[in-house]
Structures are given as structure tokens and as C-alpha cells.
Amino acid sequence: MGESQKDSENPLNIDGNNFNSEMYIECLLKCATLRQVMDKEAEVVTQSQYLQSEMQTLVYENYNKFISATETVRKMRSDFQIMQEEMNKLSENINKITTFSSTISENLKDSGTTVNRLCNTRQLLDKLQFVFLLPTQLNKAIEENRYMDAVNDYTHAQRVLQKYGSQPSFQSIQTECSEIISDLKKTLRERLLTPDTTASELAESVGLLRQLQESDSSLQDIFLTCAESRLQQHLKSLSSIVDNVDILEWVEKCNNSLLADIGIVITCYHDTFQNKEILPEFADKVMTQVFQLFEEVIKKPENTGTDILIRGLDKFFRKLQAMSEIISSDSVSQKAVDVVVQCINHKASMQYQIIQTQFKENLMKVRQSLASKGTESADLKDILSSLQVHLMQKIQASLLDLMAFLQKNLSFGLKPWCGKAVADACWTVISETLINISDMVKSMASLQASNNIPFELLLVLAKLCLEMQENGVSTLHNHLLKLLEESSPGLTVGNNDTSNIMVSLSTAAQVALDSEVVFIGQTAAQMLRVSVLARDWLRAPEPRGPRAVCRRVVETLASADTAASQLFPTSMKPSSDSSRRTIWSRPSSSFSPISRIFSERIEVFSPAGADRAALSNGALKVALKALVECVRLRTFSRHGLQQLQVDVHFLQQRLSCMGNDERLLNALLEDALSSAQIRCVDPQLMEPSIVDIICERG
Amino acid sequence: MEGGNSIIYGLEHQTRALSPQYAESDAIRFFIGTQSLKPNSNQVHVVELEEDTGELHTKVFKHDIGEIWHLRCSPHDAAILITTHNTYNSDTSQCSMGVSIFRLPTTEVIPKDLDAMTIMNNRNAEDMELLKTMSPEKPEEEIRCAEWHPMDMNRIGIVLDNYVSIRDTSTGEQVGRVAPEGRSRLKFSGGKWSPQGQNQFAVLQDTHIKCFDTRTDCSKAAWNIDGAHRQLARDLDFNPNRQFHLASAGDDAALNIWDYRNGKEPIFTRTDHSHWVWTVRYNTYHEQLLLTGSSDARALLTSAASVCDDEEGLRISQVLEDGVLQSYEQHEDSVYCAEWSAAEPWSFASLSYDARLVISRVPLHFKYKILL
Secondary structure: OOOHHHHHHHHOOOOOOOOOHHHHHHHHHOOHHHHHHHHHHHHHHHHHHHHHHHHHHHHHHHHHHHHHHHHHHHHHHHHHHHHHHHHHEEEEEHHHHHHHHHHHHHHHHHHHHHHHHHHHHHHHHHHHHHHHHHHHHHHHHHOOOOOOHHHHHHHHHHHHHHHHHHOOOHHHHHHHHHHHHHHHHHHHHHHOOOOOOOOOHHHHHHHHHOOOOHHHHHHHHHHHHHHHHHHHHHHHHHHHHHHOOOOOHHHHHHHHHHHHHHHHHHHHHHHHHHOOOOOHHHHHHHHHHHHHHHHHHHHHHHOOOHHHHHHHHHHHHHHHHHHHHHOOOOHHHHHHHHHHHHHHHHHHHHHHHHHHHHHHHHHHHHHHHHHOOOOOOOHHHHHHHHHHHHHHHHHHHHHHHHHHHHHHOOOOOOHHHHHHHHHHHHHHHHHHHHHHHHHHHHHHHHHHHOOOOOOOHHHHHHHHHHHHHHHHHHHHHHHHHHHHHHEEEEOOOOOOOOOOHHHHHHHHHHHHHHHHHHHHHHHHHHHHHHHHHHHHHHHHHOOOOOOHHHHHHHHHHHHHHHHHHHHOOOOOOHHHHOOOOOOOOOOOOOOOOOHHHHOOOOOOOOOOOOHHHHHHHHHHHHHHHHHHHHHOOOOOOHHHHHHHHHHHHHHHHHOOOOOOOOHHHHHHHHHHHHHHOOOOOOOOOOOOOHHHHHHOOO | OOOHHOOEEEEEOHHHHHHHHHHHOEEEEEEEEEEEEOOOOOOOEEEEEOOEEEEEEEEEOOOOOOOOEEEEEOOOOOEEEEEEEEEOOOOOOOEEEEEEEEOOOOOOOOOOOOHHHHHHHOOOOOOEEEEEOOOOOOOOEEEEEEEEOOOOOOOOEEEEEEOOEEOOOOOOEOOOOOOOOOOOOOEEEEEEEEEOOOOOEEEEEEEEEEEEOOOOOOOOOOOOOOOOOOOOOOEEEEEEOOEEEEEEEEOOOOOEEEEOOOOOOOOEEEEOOOOOOEEEOOOOOOOOEEHHHEEEOEEEEOHHHHHHHOOOOOOHHHHOOEEEEEEEEEOOOOOOEEOOOOOOOOOOEEEOOOOOOEEEEHHHHHHHHHHO
């Protein structure tokens, strides 16, 4: 571009703006050869000639165009003149039309007013006809039981009648109508009072009466009495069928008749009277009765099946929920919740009562089997495990049964209050069952003497209580938690205070054990007492062997020991705890109070430990202490003393394998022998070797 | 003695007979009878507690007629006592029991001067005057006890194996006989005159308590408490102040209080002993205090305040709770006897088989609670 600019500014460029012809020629002359100048001259001449001719062509063309344009303008001027003429004609025509149309409209004005008047007259005539026909219409409607239409018609006409009632023709119609209407009112009232009107008819009647401007309070009273009598009727019929139908049918019937009617009555009442005060009270009264009936239904034995109970309850609860929206009374919805909770609790109490009864029956069977076995030793472990397994199964089954209340498809199944109620009920089942059983055990143990309950059973029951205390409670608790977690995650037992149950169980076990020990001890003691007191020890012959009663005592104690060994394992440590205090061991040769100071006291009736040795120790103490006391009440001859010496030796031999406190055994036996020595008129003991021989021979 | 300490008095032979001196109202005196089969070795010890000094004084009397199983001082005459005794006759090799009435030469025990003191210190057994000896109908019959009639000083009741013999003390003749109808095999274990009924005699028969009116033919019980104890009933005592109330003790280790008009259930029951309870006594002045002795070698002081409430507002149970007030553990053998002092309401004695007499007092704080 710079170059071309330079070219154009260059004065030597022939096509440029600053071309300087003089300079160009001068330069050309200076630079070019002649020949070149000659060529150049020729070239310039040719080019100027060509330019000349081109300019001429352009001038011609422009001239031609100007001429044709002038011609066109001339033609247009002639065309415009024609158009002007046409336009003038058109405006003239339009003026004519306007004139005509105004003439026509002026002509039509009169006939329009006439038509309007005619229309109004016709409407009035229609109304009049309706009024004249009203009585017949009303009668017809009433005959056909279309009370609603009749009342509607009457209310329409009433305004007119009131306005023109002064005119004679209308007066007659009005009287006729009001007669009909008062008849209608009467009919409606009658219908209100007839017992078999349905609640919807009732509501309709009341609505109509209200439209007919009956006074509110009397109507309200009538309405309430009617509704109440109807509801009472329902209640009566419901209560009459309580004994005949199952819960599902009952609830169905209740929902369809009574609850449905209550709903209608209440809605109607609110719509009609706009008064929300009296009715909830009245509804509450009826509902209370319904709930009472429902409670009766629940408690009927044939409704105890969980499935049917829950289905019935579900239906009832759903209806009640719906009802509570209508009644808008908190007490009903609260009551509905209460009903479900009550139902759950009722079920729970049924469960533990059943468990208790079954447990009692089982115990009776065990008692009978123990009694029938007689001297044969029964397998106590077997009995224990069957009792325990049965009990655990029953409790777990009833917990599972209660879980049915938490099913998700139930209207109350997922409610938190329901979950809480179920959890509480389950816990109640567990705790009540166990506490009931401990109480049963306690009462059995304390009645032991008079009721003749086999001591094996006491052992089994004591063990059962201990087992339940150790494992059963926690197993059941965990089981319950698992069930709750499955049915409704996040639900736990609110009140899981086990200490009450534990205390109850352990005291029951202790009472049973104590009772068993005392029973065995007393049985043996009684044998010894009778045998010592009845015998004439002064005239006793020379001993030939231990007396028969000693064998029986040993047998009694041994059988109890064997039974205990089945259930209570032997602990190796000596049971010094159960022998804190009693009499004192001393050398059998002499009565010396000083030696007693150094020995331990033995508590005779003391709580028994839960192992075989402690149980045997307990029974031994009771039996042998009785022997000591009885010996002190008698007087012995030499042979009598020696007989007792043999007896004591025999007992010592045979009993030393029982219990684990030989010191205790020896102390008591030595006490018996030394007491006999004191009570002997000729206290000479036999040679120990001879005693040995006699005992073995016996 | 103050502060609850007890005083112990030891004897040589076994003992199971103890009695307060009922007719004495000043001195705290107890009579003890020994039980020994050795001939001419038995004694009656009179023990007096000198209240001011806390010293014990004793006097010993010979009782050569046999070992003493039971002893009762007369409520009518402080110098007269009755013993139930047993003798072994080596010739027939048989025991025979009897009841004898004695009169003491003097009731004084505490020496008046130095001379008397020296005599005392010699501890020579003195003689008692034997007034009367009574034997059972058959010689081999066992006698449980002999009890003075509370009003009639000439009448005693002797409890034997299966009947009660009412005797005239002056003649020794049997004037009445109490035996339940039918041939009951259940033996009597003791008995007592009813203080209110005057002519009623209550006996312990196995587990039952029966009371007979001695003026009738005595075959039917005037009232009875069947199954008063689950084991043998050992002793009973009538509430001295409250009619119809009595306490009983037995082999079930229980102390029961009964209203005998309704003998189905005891109105009060405690099982604080750990073996048979051999004796029970109401405090003569404060009926809520009961003393029991048991073969667990303990004497227990028990409060039964809840059954001693007066209707007229004065509530004893508000002051004192039910239960054991104090356990007396100074004995080392079975306690067969325990008796309140007849002269002083807060002192009592308990006697164990190993011949140990313990004289104790109700702890002061209980005494103040009751008095204030």
C-alpha cells in the first residue's frame, strides 16, 4: 500500500494525482533513448484517442435516459384525472345510505317497547301460576315423601305470599299452604319420634324443621332426645349380642350402627345448630357406654385369640379415629388410645395368668409323679429342665403373641404409645410371671408341713428359682429386646428394673431350701425324738447293734442327700458360714463347760446354702440337735448308755460321708453321748473296739 | 450390772429348774434346783442380788429327795416352795417322781453381820422343812411340773404325762383330775393355771394348747388353740394384765402370742431363736416385754408392743418397736429357764443346763423409753 501511495504521489506516475507532465517529459527525455521516446509518443497518442471515444458514448447514453423519463411523467398526469372523478361519485352514494338508515330506526322504536312489556307479564304470570299450584305441588311432594322439595317450594313461595297475603285470593292459598306445612311439620316431628327412623332421616327431618323456622331450643331438645333414644337402642342391641357374636362381628355392627349414627347426629347437629357445647358431653356419655361394652367384649373368653382380637381392635380403632375428627373431642381420641392400651394390658394379664395356671398344672403333675414313684429316686434334673423349658417357652410365646400388636398394617401398630404399651406389657408378663412363681414357691414352701409336698419338689423349685435368677431373667430380657427391635426398631423396654424380680426369686429359693432342710431334719429329728422318749433306757438290754431307727434316720438323710446331689453340685469349701453358732464339741469322756469356750457355736435353724453339702449339714444339725435335747430328758442305765454309744458310733460312721463339716457332726454326736453320760446312773462306756464290732455286725 | 452387764453365778450340777420368789416384793431373789443323779447331791440355791452394790448373795439348802426337774416358789408365802423331783432306785433299777413342798427356815439371804458372813462363806447346805410329798397314782408315771393355784394356797396342779392332778397341799389328796376325753396318745409337756379364770388350767399337749375348767368334769376343753406350734409346744405364759392374751413357745423356734378367744392365728409371732424355745415369760409390770430361753444357748428380750396398745390413746407401739431388744449370749449350753424378778420389773435371770445362772437387766435406754 505504501508503495502504491508512493506511486500515486509520485509526480512521474501518469495515473497519479500529482502528475507533473513537464517533469515527466523532462525525465523521459533525459532518461530514454530516442526510440523509446518515439514509442512512448505513439502509445500516448493511442491512449488519448481511446479515452476521447469512450467519453462520447457516455454522454449519449445519459441523454437517452432523460428523454424516456420525461415521457413517463406526461403519461401519469393524464391517469390521475380519471381517478378524481370516481372518488367524487363514491362520496355521493354514502351520503344517501346514511339518510335511509336513520329513517328506518325511527320507524322500529315503538314495537320494541311492546315486546319488553309482554316478556315481563309472562314472568309474573309464571310466578302466579306457581303460587296457585303450590298447595297441590306440596301435597304431591309430601305424598311422594319428597319432603325436601316441598320445603324448598314452600320457602320460595313464602316471600310472595307474605307480600301479597292481604289480597283475598292469595290469602286462601296462604292458609292452605300453612295448613299443609303444619301438617308436614307434624309428620316430621312424628318421624323424629318414631324409633325406626334412621339417623340420616332424622338429620334430614331436623334440617327441614329448622328451615321451617321451628324454634331452636325445643327442636334441639327433641333432636337430642330422639338421637339419644336411637343410640340407646343401638347400645341395647349391641349389648344383647355381646354374648352371641365374636369380636369382629360385634365391631362391624358397632361401627355400622352406633358409631355411624353418632357421626351423622353430630355432623347434623353442628350444621344445624352451630352449637358445639352440649353435644360432646352427650357423645361422651354414649361413648363411655360403648367403651364399657367393648371392654366386656374383649374380656369374653372366645375373643382371647390374639389374631381375632387385634383385627377387631384395629377396626374399632380406625372407626374411633375417624369419629374423633367429627366429634373434635380430645377425650374420644384419648379414649381410643386407652382402649388399645387396655386391650394390650388385658392380653398381657391373660398371658401371665395362663402361664401361671399351666405352671401350677405342671407342678401338680410333677407332684403326682414324685408321689407315685415312692422310694425310687426320680430324675430331678429331668423334671427341672422340663419345668424350666416349658416355662421359658410359654413366656417367650406370649411375648411373641404380644408383638402382634405392633404389626405395621394395623392402624395403631406404628404409634409410639402403642410400642411403649407393648414393651411395658411384655415386661409385665415377664416380671409378673416370675414374681407369681416365686410367691407360689414361697407359699408352697411355707405350707410344706401341712400339705405334704415332697421334698424333691422343693429342691427342684429352689433350683428353678435360682436358675431363673441367674440366667432366665437376662435371657428373657434379651429375647424381649430382640423381638422389640424386630417389630419396631428403636423400641426398648422402659422399665427394666430386675432387682425386684431377683430379690423375689432368691428369697423364694431360700425359703424352699430352708423348708427342705427343716423338713428332712425334722423328719429325722422326729424319728430320733420318738425313739428316745418312748424307750425305757433304764431297763435296756445289752446292745447288740444299732437300733433300727438309726438306719431309718441314715436312710432319710441319705435319700435327701442323693436328691440334692442331682441338682446342687458340691462345692469343696467347708460351709463354715452355715455353722457359725451352736453347741460346743467336747471330749465325750467328761462334761466340761470350759472346752466349749474354745469351739464354735452352731446355729441349728439357719439359712441353708444352695449346695449339696450345706443342705445335708443343715438337715444333720436339726436331727442331731434334737437327739441331744431328747437324751437330756431321759435317765439311762449302763446298758442304755452303751446302746446310745453304739447308736452314736453308727450314725457317725454312716453320716460322715454326708455334708462336708465333720467337725460339726462329731460335735453334735459327742454332745449327745456326753449328755447321756450325765443322765446315766452308772456311766460306764463300752470299749471302742467292741462298739466297732457291734456296729459292723449290725 | 449397770450398763447392761450381767452377773453370772455358777453351780456344780446341771440345772433346769428356776423360780423367782413370787411372794417377795423387795429383794430380787431366785431359786435354783440342781439335777444330778448322784444320791444326796442335789441342792436348792437361793440367789439374791443386792441392788445397791450389785453383789450376789447365795444360800444353799439340801434337797436329798432327788434331782429337781421343776421348782416353783409359792405366791402366797415367801418361805414355801414346791419341787418336782426324780429319784433312781438302784434296787428296782427304776426312777420314781414326786412333788414335795418345803418351808425354808428363813428367807434372809444377805448376812446381817460378820458372824453370819462366816457361816455363809462356809457354804454349808442347810436343811429345809419338808411339809408334804405327793406321789403319782402309779409310781412309774412321769411328772412334768407342779403349779401353785394363784388364789387358793392349799391347791396345786400337777401335770403328768396325760392328765393333770389337782391336789390339796395340806392332805395331799387328789381333789380334781383333768384329762381330755378319749384315749389321746399325745402327752402333756407342761401346764399352768390361768390367772384370770382362777379355776382354769391350761395344758400343753403336743402342738396344742388346751384349757380345762377344773370345777367341771374336765373332759372337755373350755377353750383350745389347736396347732399353736408346728412342732411340740414347750411353754406358755398368760399376759398378767390383759385378759385372753397368752404367749407360747415351741420346737418350731417360734414365740407366738394368742388371743385365745380366736385361736386360729397368732396375733403376734417371731422366730428369732435358732432352736427350740423352752421357756417364755411376760414381764409382770410391762406386758410388752417378753423373755424367752432356747436351746440355741441364748435368752432373748423381745418387744411385742404392737399387741399391747391401749384403746385410750396411749400407744405403746409408738415408743417401742416390735422385735428383739437384746440377745443375751453369756450362756454356753441350752437355756431351759428364764424368769423375771418378782420384786423388780427390770431384772431377770436365765439358767442354762451347764449350771450357769445369768442375772441381767433390761437395757437402760429401753427402760427409759418405756417409762418416759
